[in-house]
Amino acid sequence: MQSDTMLFRHAKASDASSLAAISIEVWIGTYLRKGVNGFFADYALSEFTTTKLEAIITSDNERIIVSENEDGIGKGLLSEGLAQCAALGIDAVWLAVNSENADAINFYLGNDFKRVGTTHFRIVDKAYLNEIMRRTIS
Incomplete structure (x- = not known):
């Protein structure tokens, strides 16, 4: 059940691996509707890395918001x-x-x-x- 108070925070470097995994999951679910092949797998594995997410998290020009909620995540974010x-x-x-x-x-x-x-x-x-x-x- 969703509570009235939703908890959000700015991403920390320690979130990078989780965010990379979520990024791969979302990307695969969005673009790979006819199966996985090397072309798409190579792209996803090279783009959604812990190192690249850490760079975004530590950038002064970027913001990543992390949800600490179990329900209502999309609309809440x-x-x-x-x-x-x-x-x-x-x-x-x-x-x-x-x-x-x-x-x-x-x-x-x-x-x-x-x-x-x-x-x-x-x-x-x-x-x-x-x-x-x-x-x-x-």
């Missing part, structure tokens, strides 16, 4: 991220989501994001259509 952006004076955010990921698209549309265009996520010579979504922060 989104709300926390938007609140932190508002506190920094950011008036709008955007993201790209795989065009075949209807659940994610519907989640963002249900949270006041609007489709504003498309782009392609590229790996070497392959391209995957993504929706660009934007939300104004009030």
Whole structure:
């Protein structure tokens, strides 16, 4: 059962391996709909590493929010991220989501994001259509 108080914090270097594993899991679930092959496995294993996540965590220009909750994680993380952006004076955010990921698209549309265009996520010579979504922060 979800409590009324959700707990979030900024990622620490010690979170890097967990975040790398979660990144691989999410990426595989999003892009590998027809099985895993060496091309995709090599990409995921080279991009989502503990070392790369540590570099992001320790960067002054990046923020990763970690949830310490068991329920309501997606909406809670989104709300926390938007609140932190508002506190920094950011008036709008955007993201790209795989065009075949209807659940994610519907989640963002249900949270006041609007489709504003498309782009392609590229790996070497392959391209995957993504929706660009934007939300104004009030």
